[in-house]
Amino acid sequence: MDKPRFLALRKILPWIITATLLVVVFQKVGLKDTIDQLKSESVRDVVLLGLIFYTYVFLINGLAYHRLFRQMDRPMPFLEILSIRGASYLLIALNPGVGQGGLALWISKKKSIPLKEVLGIMFLLPVVDAIFLAGVLSASLLADRYGGGILPPPYSEILFWIVAVLWLVLICHFVFWRTDFLSSSLRIIKENAFLGGFKKAKARHYLVLLGIRLLMNIPGMIAYHAGLGLFGVNVPFWEFVVRFIPAILIQTLPITVGQLGTSQSAWILMYGEYASPAKLAAFSLVWITVYNLSRLVIGAICFRGEAGYYFRKNDQPCDDA
DSSP: OOHHHHHHHHHHHHHHHHHHHHHHHHHHHTHHHHHHHHTSTHHHHHHHHHHHHHHHHHHHHHHHHHHHHHHTTOOOOHHHHHHHHHHHHHHHTTOHHHHHHHHHHHHHHHHTOOHHHHHHHHTHHHHHHHHHHHHHHHHHHHHHHHTTOOSOHHHHHHHHHHHHHHHHHHHHHHHHHHSOTTTTTTHHHHTOGGGHHHHHOOHHHHHHHHHHHHHHHHHHHHHHHHHHHHTTOOOOHHHHHHHHHHHHHHHTOTTSSTTTTHHHHHHHHHHTTTSOHHHHHHHHHHHHHHHHHHHHHHHHHHHHHHHHHHHHHHHSOOOOO
16 A cells, blocks of 8 residues: 555544444434433533533643643743643644644644653653553552452453553663663663653652543542432442443543444443443543543644744844844
8 A cells, every 4th residue: 555545644644543442322312312312401510511621631731731741841831831831732632643643743833842752751641541540540459459349341351451460561661761871772762852851850850740640530530420410320439430431441542533333332341231231332422522622622722822822923023134
């Protein structure tokens, strides 16, 4: 397959997967039943909760990037990085990878920081997210083991291996970057500009960023649980938490557009014993729609300001001296 066809296929494949998943889900749960659930008065309350939550996430996300670049000796005003981050939401709504790349490129151009350095700094956040994920999954496994088997057996076994691999990777990561282990044979990696953030990062940097991530992720679990409750799905909170991370891992698989299809599948798989599939499909459809629309609106507002900066900069007369 030649390159143009491959690129075209890569663009349309997520849409094909999304449509296929939605057809399969609604054939199973019943499209009419799902639409009936969407007529509930609770939809309005869930939408309002989602809008408040995702606005809060936007602000905390901006704070994380503000602290991240400040810790790496590249400080930026909070409102400036917030605006840049918000503008990237337009791309993230379509493709998370492109959105992150667009964010890095815009920061590089606007602040005259080498792109490799920006990417190297931004690579720290996925590591922090992995620490949070490993911790919550470990707690979930312990709760599942001593709480009477909250998770279905296949999921608990899969989670065990995911947790084991996560902790192994994290331990290797910190041993490699914080010690001289293999430093001579793998010197080229430690000196790579793309990974410069890992070389500069200290334990306190990770702890500060982890604290900010907790400010986003813990309220996130509370908001999702409250949203389910408003929709008439009553799940004991700790049982909800144990199943929440597996649900989010399935929901955020980068194979569909706007997490449609994967979101409905995740909530039906993980919470199907607490409510009807139609109710869970309706809830996930409302929540993920609020997620996508809020990001598009925030992205459009912030992009307008960032585009204005770009054009003002380009309209400045050149210095011929």
